[in-house]
Ligand SMILES: NC(=O)c1ccc[n+]([C@@H]2O[C@H](COP(=O)([O-])OP(=O)(O)OC[C@H]3O[C@@H](n4cnc5c(N)ncnc54)[C@H](O)[C@@H]3O)[C@@H](O)[C@H]2O)c1
């Protein structure tokens with residue numbers, strides 16, 4: 001029996017050594033982290049059951065891998081460790097219990113823990129040694145004892161000070177200080193880098209961590225300089241002349257000396273608050289432009305840290321609360337094509353089902369055919385799938401080894417016939433999309449109609465894509481005007497509509513007649529006319545008749561509309577079907593004239609607003625419409641030109657911070673409505 005465990009343990013050590021080398025040394029893993037962690041957990045369990053199985057070189061006892069590159073090796077001033085994991089509130093509490101019993105054995109009863117919660121940025125750990133305030137050397141973690149000198153590359157990173165400033169009190173920097181933190185690559189930079197690599201036929205990186213690691217360990221600093229890396233500081237290691245009593249003091253010192261320290265790091269008093277904080281970070285994760293794979297929870301008191309010490313490769317005084325991964329590897333089974341509002345064909349991926357970020361993903365977007373070609377994604381490839389928050393899952397790129405496979409399929413080509421109506425497709429010059437040219441293509445019609453009633457457009461409650469499809473199939477709706485000709489009698493003749501639901505729908509459609517002109521312009525489905533352009537056309541041209549009579553030059557004079565856009569808009573407005581649709585909607589009583597004041601007039605003329613969070617009664621579109629109707633401008637980011645930031649529930653912290661810094665007044669919905677009604681308070 002013990003023999004079996006021994007064989008299995010040896011097997012696991014060998015596999016883990018192989019994958020550890022691919023991950024830590026070659027920056028090119030073959031399996032994802034979950035698979036690796038499963039092997040490691042299995043080995044841990046075997047070793048726990050029979051401690052004689054533990055070998056000194058077991059991956060449960062050591063971090064990373066011994067460096068083998070031609071970079072100069074450096075011995076760390078003190079070891080760089082790993083972190084134990086917690087995957088639930090129970091595991092976090094178990095960690096606290098372990099600390100308490102360890103300290104009890106040391107004679108410390110009932111210690112009062114305070115915890116520092118820090119985002120666990122998914123990059124790689126760095127040790128920066130400053131001598132007399134000058135960056136002398138930066139090194140990777142390596143095997144924890146010996147790392148690699150990457151100073152030449154660190155000098156290309158703007159976030160890392162080359163020289164420490166004197167402190168505010170004028171005192172000189174310490175003779176020696178070792179700063180620890182994480183080098184990382186932002187998600188947009190990671191996606192762009194993988195794209196470029198796939199385009200050149202090079203293997204791609206599995207995740208932002210690997211791409212940061214692969215970049216920082218280059219010999220040639222020009223390569224690192226080309227790939228934007230960033231840095232968060234999260235601790236002070238060895239030092240000569242600094243005496244902190246708590247970890248948060250070290251963070252304050254780092255901030256005061258020009259190091260980027262995450263602003264959302266907090267100190268908390270009890271475990272419940274820590275759990276809540278970890279969950280809050282998990283919610284926030286999708287909105288960040290860098291990848292975090294968890295939250296690091298550290299005991300704040302440095303004396304307690306010292307007493308707690310380390311076990312194996314992990315400090316006892318810290319734990320990593322791990323999130324489910326957002327990037328996974330799976331096989332691309334097939335590429336299929338959707339028809340868009342304008343006949344544009346959009347590729348999407350049929351995947352071998354894979355769990356990503358807590359849900360099973362089978363379909364993912366592939367954006368457009370240029371993207372597909374640039375990333376060189378092919379059917380049968382292993383691909384990286386990203387699912388972050390509520391965003392539609394997307395295929396990022398082929399997995400690291402996919403592009404090297406000799407038996408890869410040919411690059412995919414867009415279909416020669418429309419998948420919906422079988423019309424031969426065309427690829428207009430200069431367009432990224434192959435198109436179905438058939439104007440009455442049912443798929444295209446469906447997209448246009450569901451866009452018409454969608455939230456940002458006419459916003460009809462109770463009309464989703466399924467209902468729109470149904471109404472089309474039943475022959476009740478062919479053009480947008482047909483929605484307004486639906487009656488309770490016609491609807492109740494269909495299965496599934498009772499008297500009440502039919503009446504509610506007819507009323508919701510009727511209510512949409514109140515939407516402003518700008519919305520109608522957006523809803524009718526003109527290429528190049530999004531929500532913002534619709535707004536701009538309405539404000540400046542005022543009526544649909546003026547728009548229909550405008551020359552391309554006149555349209556191009558509208559702010560935000562370029563000459564090429566203007567020509568496209570003009571051309572579509574000459575189309576008899578579009579003219580017929582507009583006349584139909586006019587006859588039905590939709591608003592085709594601007595209600596707000598001309599530009600530069602109105603109570604709030606000259607004022608610029610930014611909205612953030614959820615207001616108690618108004619939707620964002622409604623609030624925008626009220627403001628614009630009073631002559632104000634609404635923009636999306638806070639700047640020196642912002643007059644007011646209107647904030648509701650769950651307002652964006654960075655917007656609030658920026659407003660505070662710039663002295664922009666923050667108002668609530670009531671104050672916003674008062675401004676709309678009464679105008680700004682008289683000056684002086
Ligand atoms: N896919 C594979 O083949 C493979 C192979 C080996 C390891 N791995 C993965 O690597 C991970 C284990 O690696 P590890 O030993 O680096 O441990 P870890 O990533 O779980 O935790 C330690 C690291 O966290 C980082 N960190 C980020 N923010 C921090 C903060 N605020 N304070 C302190 N540290 C912070 C540091 O880089 C530190 O070295 C696991 O997720 C494992 O799945 C995967």
Ligand SMILES: [Zn+2]
Pocket residue numbers: 339418419420421422423436437438441442443444
């Ligand atoms: Zn078609």
